[in-house]
Amino acid sequence: MTDIVMSPPVRRAGWIPGIATVAAVALYGWAILSAEEDWQVLGLLALAVIATVIGMVSGFGRSVQASWAAHESKLNGAALIGIVAVIAALSTQxxxxxxxxxxxxxxxxxxxxxxxxxxxxxxxxxxxxxxxxxxxxxxxxxxxxxxxxxxxxxxxxxxxxxxxxxxxxxxxxxxxxxxxxxxxxxxxxxxxxxxxxxxxxxxxxxxxxxMRLLGWDFMDSPQIGGMKLSFYVxxxxxxxxxxxxxxxxxxxxxxxxxxxxxxxxxxxxxxxxxxxxxxxxxxxxxxxxxxxxxxxxxxxxxxxxxxxxxxxxxxxxxxxxxxxxxxxxxxxxxxxxxxxxxxxxxPEKLQFLQEYRFLLxxxxxxxxxxxxxxxxxxxxxxxxxxxxxxxx
Amino acid sequence: MTTSPLLEFTDLTKRFGGVTALDAFSMHLDRGEILGLIGPNGSGKTTSFNLLTGIYPATAGTIRFDGQEITNASPRQVYEAGIVRTFQRSRLCLELSIYDNIMIGDTSRLSQGLWANLVKRNSFRAEFDASFQKARDLVATFSGHLADRMFEPVGTLPMIERRRIEICRALVSAPRLLLLDEPSAGMTHDETDQLMRDILDVRARGNGLSIIIVEHEMGVIERITDRCVVLSYGRKIADGTYAEVASDAEVQNAYLGVD
Amino acid sequence: MDLGLIAQFLANGIVLGTMYALVAVGFTLFFGVLDVIKFSHGDVLMLGTFAGFTVWLGLEAVGIINPWLQLVVVLIASMVVTAAVGAAIAKWLVLPLKKAPPLNTLLVTLMLGTAIREAVRLFYPDGSNPKAFPALLPDASIDLGGFALRADSVILVVAGLLLIAGLNMMLNRTRLGLAIRAVAQDEETAQIMGINYMLVVLATFAIGSGVAAFAGVMNGLYYNEINFGMGLLLGLIGFSAAIVGGLGNLYGAILGGFLFAGLQVVGSALLPFASAYKDVFAFAVVIAIMAWKPTGLIPERASERV
Known part of the structure; x- marks a missing residue:
């Protein structure tokens, strides 16, 4: 036995799994928010379940966690950009x-x-x-x-x-x-x-x-390049x-x-x-x-x-x-x-669940x-x- | 007056309903002394710790610490006076990391304000770095291999390690008086010995820490205490060196029930 | 204010107080044996009342129309259903969470209460609308100088008080009561002494729930109406009553129940602008009492070992 304990080389987790997750969640969020038919929503939900299971089994979930712990501020920023991107993609609805x-x-x-x-x-x-x-x-x-x-x-x-x-x-x-x-x-x-x-x-x-901010009434729809956006933007x-x-x-x-x-x-x-x-x-x-x-x-x-x-x-x-x-x-x-x-x-997306939401x-x-x-x-x-x- | 005792109980009494847990208990502790508080189960040892640390109010009597009366002070005031304790049954926060648990013991030196904690993150970081080093050094003394695992939850550690972390938590604020409540519970003879040596090590480095130890393991008491106080049914029946109290007839009766 | 009106308020308060006390003793019993709050209590009693109501519909359908016979069958049906559900919840929801933080039991039973409430609303035929509960008691009343004392109120109060007294006797005089008290005092020792722990716990939950079912039927008979939400308010009030009185003793629950009813009655009698504020007033006083006596009017023994 030697007294010197070699510490294992600490490999700092990369940021890629984190960014990939943010991008995937943003894309998914956009998809499910704009889905209109029940079967689309149910399909997307099934997709989420399958993706979660695969993520847990393959160990990808762990690397996402590690990635997040190591690059938190950047990834939080990325998540913010992701939300804004989803808002932009949905801007007329x-x-x-x-x-x-x-x-x-x-x-x-x-x-x-x-x-x-x-x-x-x-x-x-x-x-x-x-x-x-x-x-x-x-x-x-x-x-x-x-x-x-x-x-x-x-x-x-x-x-x-x-x-x-x-x-x-x-x-x-x-x-x-x-x-x-x-x-x-x-x-x-x-x-x-x-x-x-x-x-x-x-x-x-x-x-x-x-809401009114700097003279701007939030009930007014913003116009960008001749396109009228939803006031909910x-x-x-x-x-x-x-x-x-x-x-x-x-x-x-x-x-x-x-x-x-x-x-x-x-x-x-x-x-x-x-x-x-x-x-x-x-x-x-x-x-x-x-x-x-x-x-x-x-x-x-x-x-x-x-x-x-x-x-x-x-x-x-x-x-x-x-x-x-x-x-x-x-x-x-x-x-x-x-x-x-x-x-x-x-409950909003699956209207047949609306009535059952508290039970669910x-x-x-x-x-x-x-x-x-x-x-x-x-x-x-x-x-x-x-x-x-x-x-x- | 540096010769005045560090701690002094005068006729300290505690009654729970009709039960007298502590009956006119008077004793003192000198500066830098290690005192063994012994006695059969239910003789009032832990009760005196609970009165001293402000968990229960005293029914009668006074407690003085370093010349100040601290009878019925709040646990917080007692801590701020420099008295810390460990508990009979381990009371760590199992979900929290080793580091977090130790930092709980260092409240008096960490910033408490909202502004300092939330807004001035750079100075908070400096505080964090310094305290991390301190906690890590302490852990290294007691349990070398844990020093590189400061962010692991305490709940995953075996009982012995938890005891050590609990002592690190008590020592991190550099207290003046340490109260140990049955530190050997659940440990082997060798582990207890090691733990006591480590505590004495830390004590030797610092500013003359005084210790009161409640213990059933008489070997420990014999080896490390300067003096012993023996309680039986809430009353003090002997006070002296281990050799003196061990040969005392009343003490032998109390322990063996010989009449 | 004239005497007749005061007597009316008083009678009303006594009926409500009996009802609340019947619910509150359940909370106290459960807390006694397991140190948990089973918040679904109110909704379980609602379920029992609906079961009783369904049985009454069945009796009507097969032509059994003697009101006394109907009343007895309805009472038995709802008490049995409630007791069974109460025991089932103890076995499959409360006991498995025994090692978890107490908050989790409170939450899990809160959610179960919601689930039961919603299930009745959604799946009972026309469950979202109130149901007209039959008046099975004689509707005679005695005129006492400007105040009509309803016979059904008297019967309900007497029966309810007898039930509570019986419960008290059961706890203090029978072997089962002794076992319940032993488990409440020290579960481990009780087990060592050969008490069937599981049986005692389930029996306690069954009894506590059954007693509450009586309050549910009483509520139906008194207001001639039941609805899916009745359990929520009754449960809330019963819980508040048990807490305000002090958990872990029967007298606290009874005291709390009558106190709450008294507050409601006083609230509607003395607040001139609107009796609608009576619940606001009652709950405000509950909060004030908690500030004054943080462990209830009759405090439980604190025994934290340090």
Whole structure:
């Protein structure tokens, strides 16, 4: 035996598998968003399943993972370009763009919920209520002509955060099931309140004014080279920007000491406290920041669909948001993206599923919890910086 | 007054309902001392750790650390005063990497602000680099082969390695007092010996770390402690060197149940 | 406000409180033996009520029209179905997740509740519309000076309270009750002492669910209507009641149930602008109580070993 241990040559994974995946997903996204017949959609779904199985069996999935870990920033940039490319390819079609935008907003919402469920282990069964708080803020502020709509997005987040402040005291004091009751009660309370409050439109809901940015109304269709694009291009691009921004922020949060403290609080509150981590502060940060993200996403959602009612923000909708986090994988941002795509796209694309969507997703989540509790795209070990993990 | 004790319990008492887990327990720990806290099961050893680290409030009595009263301080204040502990049953975060687990122990020196963590990523990176080196050196001391596996989840490691990581987590903040709660549980004789040697190594390098160790393995107590305190049914029944307490009639009764 | 109206509110509150307490004791029992929340409880009781309703349709079809006989058969049918479903969920969904984080059990049963609710809505004939539940109890009422005391309310409340009292007696006086309490106290020791753990757990889930089925039928008889969503609200209220009262003891659940009913009644009586705000008021108070007493009004014993 020799004392010198030869470390195996570290071969840094290449970027090609990563780029190839981004390109394939973008192409696939374009295909499924523009598919119109049921058989096309079903065929594409089958293709996805086959590709996943082949990827897992052949080990390509592993090299994609390695590639992503080594070249993360570049590949995230590539993913952004991929989304913009899909928007460009679909630029004249209303419906696919609306779906893509909705997906992006739900993805953004899942990032917020992930801070709570995934990192800190806090339950929030009032996700739809905080999302709705943002949307209602947008509806009310739409009547204030001088107020810049971009600030309305921020205000949506602030209002949602202010509502969370009311709950912070009970939330921080309670744990587990007791905390679950607090959020469930709030969710039911919020929806009932909207229904009976005449100022906020009652059960009929409210109109929401559209987004306006630098004098540009998002209801106007952009013209490029004599071609008239769908006005949803405006929203799709803004939703992309919002999702990207929140993605970066949440990623940085996870890969910081604050994110580490959130994990510590989730996994063992007592031990965390014994090492000087403020359990209260960590929980407050997670609850408020997560709900702020939900509120911002909700405000933009309201502007985009231009009409909101209490029936869009029920307990079932909150559960759908929780399903997204669980399906994708607790604490896994890209998992949230995949789950948002499934949750939004499947019922819209396969109209015969529309009626069955709550049933379908609840069964899907039960199966995931029983057989794949880490979700479809499980969270990876924390990588503080791109490539940090492979450096030893 | 450098001769004042580092830690002092005065009539420390804890009752759970009708059960008195700790009964007017008084003792002191000198600076740099290694103290063995021994006694049969249920004699109040872990309870005194829990009172000291602020997990339970004390029913009566006081705790002073370095001249400051810290009775009923929060776990966080106790940590900030420089007291860290390990747990009887390993309490690592199994899903997290070795590095993450150790960094949980270094809260007091890492930036806590949102701005520093999210926006100033360059200075965050510098902090990361420095702390990584520190954690890696510590791991290298205790378990050389793990130093190149800092980003593996702790859950995949065997129990012995987990114990070592737990001690690295406790030592990374360069504490003044280390509380070890049955470090030998689940380890062989040789492994325990090795672990104790490593802890003493780290201690020799640093600034006179004091240690209180709760242990059933009397060989360990005999070899490393300067002094022993013996508890029985929540009361102190002996205080002295290992040789002294081992020959004490009351201690022998407590352990063997001879009357 | 006149006395008759107050009496009316009071009677209403007592009926609701009994109903909620019947649901809440289930949550408490499940939590007692397995330390889990089975959130599908409300939807399981809805399923049982629909089963009872279906049996009633069958009885009508074959010409058995004696209301008392119908009532007994409907009650037995819904309690048996609910108990069986409750035990099945325990065996195939709750027990397999015993080692997983408690949150997962809460989530899996939440999702199961949604699945049951949606399945009834989609697959029961005309399931998305409310069904007229038959009035099987005598519709007589006694006039007590401006206030009509309905005979059916009295029968329901008395029967419900007897059921809870019976449950309490079963827990404290029978061998099964002793076994349940032993498992709740310390599962491992109970097993060593020769208690059939699986049997006790399944029995507990069956009993807890069966009791809730009574609340479901009661709900149908009282409002003369059932719908696929009734379990969600009843489950939510039962869960809140069990939590507010304090998990893990029967009295907490009863206290919580009557408290919640009281809040609703007070809410609709005292909020002059709209009784529609009664649920907002009740849930707001629930949140406030959680802030004040984070482990319920009658706290469970905390026993974390460090």
């Amino acid at each position: 209303h419906f696919p763009l609306l779906m893509l935008s909705t997906m992006l907003l739900y993805f953004t919402a899942s990032l917020g919920m992930n801070i709570q469920f995934g990192y800190t282990g806090m339950v929030n069964f009032a996700g739809a209520a905080f999302f709705g708080a943002g949307a209602y803020t947008a509806a009310v502020m739409g009547n204030v002509a001088w107020f810049p709509p971009l600030l309305t997005l921020v205000l949506g987040g602030v209002v949602s955060m202010a509502l969370s402040l009311v709950l912070v005291f009970p939330i921080v004091r309670t744990t587990g099931h007791y905390a679950a009751v607090v959020t469930i009660a709030f969710g039911v309370l919020f929806k009932t309140f909207l229904e009976v409050n005449e100022i906020l439109g009652g059960p009929q809901g409210l109109m929401v004014s559209s 405006n929203y799709a691009l803004l939703c992309t920007a919002l999702a990207a921004l929140v993605f970066i922020a949440v990623r940085r949060l996870e890969r910081s000491w604050l994110g580490l403290h959130m994990d510590a609080v989730r996994l063992d509150e007592t031990a965390a406290a014994c090492f000087g981590i403020s359990v209260k502060k960590t929980k407050i940060l997670a609850f408020l920041s997560g709900n702020m993200i939900l509120g911002i996403a909700g405000a933009l959602y309201g502007m985009m669909i231009s009409f909101i009612a209490p029936s869009s923000f029920t307990f079932s909708d909150s559960l759908l948001m929780v399903s997204m986090v669980l399906l994708g994988g607790m604490g896994s941002p890209w998992g949230g993206a995949l789950a948002a795509a499934i949750v939004i796209l499947l 997703f609840s069964v899907l989540v039960i199966l995931v919890l029983l057989f794949r509790p880490d979700g479809l795209l499980p969270r990876q070990i924390r990588n503080y910086f791109p490539g940090a993990r492979s450096r030893q």
